[in-house]
Amino acid sequence: MxxxxxxxxxxxxxxxxxxxxxxxxxxxxxxxxxxxxxxxxxxxxxxxxxxxxxxxxxxxxxxxxxxxxxxxxxxxxxxxxxAGEDDRQGEISLISPGSIGLSLYPLLLDLQAAHPGFSVRHRFAPDQDVLEAVGNNDFELGLVTIKPDDPRLDARHFAQEPLDLVIPAEGTVACWEDLEKLGFIDHPDGQAMASRLLSRVLPGNRGIRSIACKGFVNQVGLILEPVARGFGFTVIPRYAREAFARPEAIRVVEMGPGVVDSLWLIYRAQWPLSARSRFVASELASRLTGEALEGV
Structure with a gap:
């Protein structure tokens, strides 16, 4: 041995x-x-x-x-x-995309403040990294934007997240030409998100690549800063937009039917979640959406 x-x-x-x-x-x-x-x-x-x-x-x-x-x-x-039977004690490990993470992390800290026995470990990561981390047992809970087909993972619907078209507070957008005048602030998912949303609200447009790129940011918490300063528009998930510290400096443009993505809570299927993770997942869903989380 x-x-x-x-x-x-x-x-x-x-x-x-x-x-x-x-x-x-x-x-x-x-x-x-x-x-x-x-x-x-x-x-x-x-x-x-x-x-x-x-x-x-x-x-x-x-x-x-x-x-x-x-x-x-x-x-x-x-x-x-x-240690799984104590739902107010131990580590809470969550990995999620940055957009929803910006909203969830303060809620996690609120829970830790209310229950000092908790230790919070939260990482921002894209979907593929989330799937790998939960599948490899590095994190007990994960959130992804596409329901996985991995037999090792269970998935429960967690929340809805619309995409928002965000412009400077003093700007106006009524047509494609208005967007061209503003220019585009890109981010790692920017072009894909913009294409999906703009094809709905402005069908038949010339495509996001036809609009001049006025900047690129790869930190989700900073994407709206150049927009707030008047350098262009962007398309970003709503939870990331709601977490922006200067909401008075930006404006959301509502233009017809939008795009709404689902967020899925994932965890290993082979064994039950710890009591504390079930408690925290339910609390997060309730505080974020006002609805209880079913089936966890």
Missing amino acids: LSPQWLRSFVVLAERGSFTRTADQLGLTQAAVSQHIRHLEETLGPLLIRRPRQIELTPAGQALLVYCADLEQAEKRLNLRL
Whole structure:
């Protein structure tokens, strides 16, 4: 059987690349670290290629590192199960797109303030990263804009999120030419969102690529800043627009039937959610939309 202490020494050595730094971090002697690695290699074969100033993992070493990561995830799942009955205590791990995240993060902090036993870990990420993170057990809860077909994941409808056409507060838009005069503020999903919305409200238009791009921002919390300063218009999810700190500097243009996306709460299907995550998911949905979350 592989000793957890041997494995810990191996993982830190793979991370730090030095027996000296590994020993310092673990509070051991270099001889003790070397002995741990020797025990592992006696069982598994060569794990390291030792060079004067660095080490390199062999294929067996790479495989052992993956095994160690799997053990760590298994331990996290065990702790989650063991602590899962307390719905006011423990870590809340949520990964979501930035737009909805801007609205959810303050609500998460409100819950933590009301229940100090909570610890909040929230990451902003695109849909694909959310799917991978929840599928790999890195986060217990995730939000995505497209319902997944991954059999490992369960999905529940969480909220509706319209797309908003946002212009400077003093601007006016009644036709395509008005948008051309303003220019477009792009972001990573900007052209796709603008194409979807503008094809609805201004059918037969010349396409978003025909409008001059007046700027590009890849931070969701900053997308509306150039709009507020009068540099152009953009199309952005409503929750991101509602989180903007200077709403008086922008205006939403309502022009006929819009585009409304669904947001899906996802989690692993193979085991039940912890009690605290069920509580938090329900609270977030209720505070954000005023409606209870069904089926979690």
